[in-house]
Amino acid sequence: MEEMEEELKCPVCGSFYREPIILPCSHNLCQACARNILVQTPDSESPQSRRASGSAVSDYDYLDLDKMSLYSEADSGYGSYGGFASAPTTPCQKSPNGVRVFPPAAPPPPAALAPPPPPRNACLTCPQCHRSLVLDERGLRGFPRNRLLEGVIDRYQQGRAAALRCQLCEKAPKEAAVMCEQCDVFYCDPCRLRCHPPRGPLAKHRLVPPAQGRVSRRLSPRKISTCTDHELENHSMYCVQCKSPVCYQCLEEGKHSSHEVKALGAMWKLHKSQLSQALNGLSDRAKEAKEFLVQLRNMVQQIQENSVEFEACLVAQCDALIDALNRRKAQLLSRVNKEHEHKLKVVRDQISHCTVKLRQTTGLMEYCLEVIKENDPSGFLQISDALIRRVHLTEDQWGKGTLTPRMTTDFDLNLDNAPLLQSIHQLDFVQMKVSSPVPAPPILQLEECCTHNNSATLSWKQPPLSTVQVEGYILELDDGNGGQFREVYVGKETMCTVDGLHFNSTYSARVKAFNKSGVSPYSKTLVLQTSEDTQSEEQTLPFPVPLERSQLRRMSPFSSTLNLQPSFSGRSYFELRSSAHQLSLHSSLQSLNSAGCNFDTQGSPYSQLVAWFSFDPSSAHADIIFSNDNLTVTCNSYDDRVVLGKTGFSKGLHYWELSIDRYDNHPDPAFGVARIDVLKDAMLGKDDKAWAMYVDNNRSWFMHNNSHTNRTEGGITKGATVGVLLDLTRRTLTFSINEDQQGPVAFENLEGLFFPAVSLNRNVQVTLHTGLPVPEFYASRSAMP
Secondary structure, eight states: OGGGGGGGBOTTTOSBOSSEEEOTTSOEEEHHHHHHTOEEEEGGGSHHHHHHHTOOOOGGGGSOOOOSOEEOOTTOOOOOOSOOTTOOOOOOEEOTTSOEEOOOOOOOOOTTTSOOOOOEEEEEEOTTTOOEEEEETTGGGGSOBOHHHHHHHHHHHHHOOSOOBOSSOSSSOOBOOEEETTTTEEEOHHHHHHHSOSSGGGGGSOEEOHHHHHHHHHHSOOOOOBOSSSTTSBOOEEETTTTEEEOHHHHHHSTTTTSOEEEHHHHHHHHHHHHHHHHHHHHHHHHHHHHHHHHHHHHHHHHHHHHHHHHHHHHHHHHHHHHHHHHHHHHHHHHHHHHHHHHHHHHHHHHHHHHHHHHHHHHHHHHHHHHHHOOOHHHHHHHHHHHHHHHHHHHHHHTTTTTSOSSOSSOOOOOOOHHHHHHHHTOOOSOSSOOOSSOOOOEEOGGGOEEETTEEEEEEEOOTTOOSOOOEEEEEEOOSSSOOOEEEEEESOSEEEEOOOOTTOEEEEEEEEEETTEEOOOOOEEEEEOOOOOTTTSOOOOSSSOHHHHHHHHHOSOTTOBOOOTTSSEEEEEEEEEOSSEEEEEEEEEEBOTTSSSBOOTTOSSOOOOOOOOBOTTTSOTTEEEETTTTEEEESSSSOEEEEBSOOBSSSEEEEEEEEEEEOSOOOOEEEEEOTTOOSSSOTTSSTTEEEEEEOSSEEEEEETTEEEEEEEOOOOTTOEEEEEEETTTTEEEEEETTEEOSSOSEEOOOSOBEEEEEEOTTEEEEEEOSOOOOHHHHHHHHOO
8 A cells, every 4th residue: 555655645745635636637736736836927928828929938838738718716826837938036945846836926016006907817737747727717616626536545544554644744754743623634743833823713723633633534424526617516427528527507508518428327337347457457567567576686686696606706717817827936936946056056166166276376376486486597497397388378277268157147037927917907708608609590681682583592691790600501492382491502602593493483491500519590481482484575684693783782882772773674673571480572573664764663653662671780870779680779878879771772762660669858859861971970960961850749840951941740759650751763752650741742852872860869769660662642642643
C-alpha cells in the first residue's frame, strides 16, 4: 500500500488531497491549491485573445489551450503561474513539489478613487501536464469533486498502523495532537499555533483528539456525487460523447440533450470490467518487472562474486609477473657477481706479478749502485757489460704493457629494460572472455547479388567487427524445387557466379565460413528467381558483375552506390524482400526505351528501383550509436549529429521510412538526403549539402542551407513513421508522416548523388525501413497524365 501514497498526494502542496477536483486533463488538485495557482488576466490579454489578434506569444501559450468554458470563483486569490504575459511581480513561494504559488492579491482601491476594473479571465495551468484551462463565471465549482479519491484516501489513512501525523509539516511530519472537525485536518502543536490560532473565525472550530477524529471520519456518511451544473440532482446517466456522468435535468435542458447516454450502473460495470482487463496486462508487466528486478539483484551478487574472482586472478597474474621478474633479477645479479669476481682476479694477479717484478728490479738497482761504488777498474769492467745488458733487459720488460691495467674498473654490462617497461605500460585487458575461434556467419551483400537468364552471381563478406581469421567459404544451392542443398563452391573468394541453372526457376542460396577451428553458422537464405530465356532478344550482361556495376566500382569509392548509366541496352531490376530468416531477390531484365533514361513502364504507371540498405558507421559522426545490424541509431550527445545511409542514389524513384522508437524532451530530429561531405556535427539542412525536414511534436519545417520554408501543422511522437520519397526522375523530394504527405513537394531541381540522412541527439532513436513500395498518395499522382 505504501507504493500508492504518491498517487494520493497533491502535486502542488505535496500532502494528501483535500477536497480534490478533477481537471479536464484527468489530473487532480486540492481545491485550495487550485485557487492558489489561478492566473487572472484582462480579456484583452487572455491566451485566446492574443491568438485571435495574431500577436506574438510564446510557445508555452500554444500548449493545447482547453476550449471548454470553465469557471472562476469571486473569492479566488490570483497570482502568476505558468509564465503568462500578465503575471504580476508578486513574491512567490514554492510548494514541496516545486510549483510556484502566489499569495492572494491586495484588495482593490475604493471605487471612488479608481476606474472600474476591466473584465478578467481566470486561467489555470495543470502542474503535471501544463495544459492551460480558461474558466468562466462559475470558477472552480465547475470542476467535479473526486469523491472516489477521497474515499480511497480515507481507507488508506485508516489502514495505516502508524500513529496519525500532522498534515501540514513540510519535512518529517510530527505526531498529530488535534484534529479540526470543520477543517478536516490533523495538526501537531506547532502547526496548530501557526496555522489554526484560537481567535477570529477559527475560534468557533471544534478541535478533537486524533483518534476521535479518525473515528468521526470513518463514521461520517459518504457524500453522494452531484451534478456540477445542477447541484441538487444526483448523477443517473452516463454521456457517451462527453464521457462523464450526467443527471436527468442535463438530458432535458442541458448541453447533453442530444448526446447518446447509457445507464450509469451498466457503464459503471463495463468500465470496471475494462479496468480489470487493463490491470491484468499491467499485472503481467509488473510480474515481469519483479522477475527482472530479481534477475538484476542476482546479477549484482554475481558481479560481486565475479569481481572477487577476477581480482584474485589479476593479483595471481601480477604476482606471477613479479616472481618471474625476481627470478630474472637473481639471474642478472649472478652475472654481475661473476663479472665482479673476474675483474678482481685479473687485477689481483697483475698486482702479484708486478710486485715480484718490482722486487727483482729494486734488487738489481741496489746491486748496480753498490758495484758503482767499487774503485777497482779491472774488476768493474769484468762485470759492467753484463750488468748493463741486465738493466736494459729489465727496462724493456717494464715497457711492454706491464704498467697498463689488464682490466677496467667499469662494468661493461648495460641492462636493456626499455622493452619491458614499454610492455608493462601497455599491459591492459584485451577482452574478458576468450571469443570462440569459429568464424561468424557471413553477410550476403544484396547490392552485389544478381541473376541473368540462367546464371546467378552471389557476393558475401564477413561482419565488420569480426576478428576471427577465415580460411575459406562454402556456397550451397538447392535443386530449384525446394530440395536439399548442395555445395557449388568452396574457396577463399567472396564472389561466385553459378551458370547452367534452369530458366524461370526459384533457387535458395546460403553461405558459411570455415577455419581450422570449425565451421560458422549459415548466413541468411537468399531466394533467387531466374528469368526466362531472352538471350536471343537481348544482350547478355557480363559476369560475375554486370557492366554498369563494374563501371561504378571503377568510378566511385562507394561500393554500394546505385548509379545506373543509360549506356547499355538492358538492366537488372531488383525487388528485395526481407524477413527474420529469409531474404528474397527477384530479378527481371527490362529494356530501356528510346528516351535513354526512362525505363519501360508497361503494367506500371511508374518505375521504382527498390533497394535495401542500412546506416553507414564509417561516415557517421563518432557520437552516433548503432544497433540492430546498423538499422537503428541514436546518439550519446545532446547536440545534433548526422548519420548517412550506405547507399547513394542518382537515378530512379526511391522510398524509405524511419520509425520513431524513442522521443523524449521534445527534440527536433531531421530527415532527408545529403551529399557525402555534409556537416556531421550540425542539424541536417544547416549547410548547402543537405535537404531535410525537421520536426517537433507539433509542426514540421523544410530546411536547406539554414533556410526554413513551408511550416506544416503536424509533428511526431514515439511510434510515428516518417517517410522520405526521392524521385530523381522528376528531381523532387517529398516527405510524409504516418502516410500523410507533409505540405507540397519539399524540394525540386535535385541533381547529383544523394545519400539518405538523419540528424538526431540522445533524446531520439530511429529505425530504418527500406525496400518499401511507393506510398499511395504518390503512386496515384504519378498515374495522372
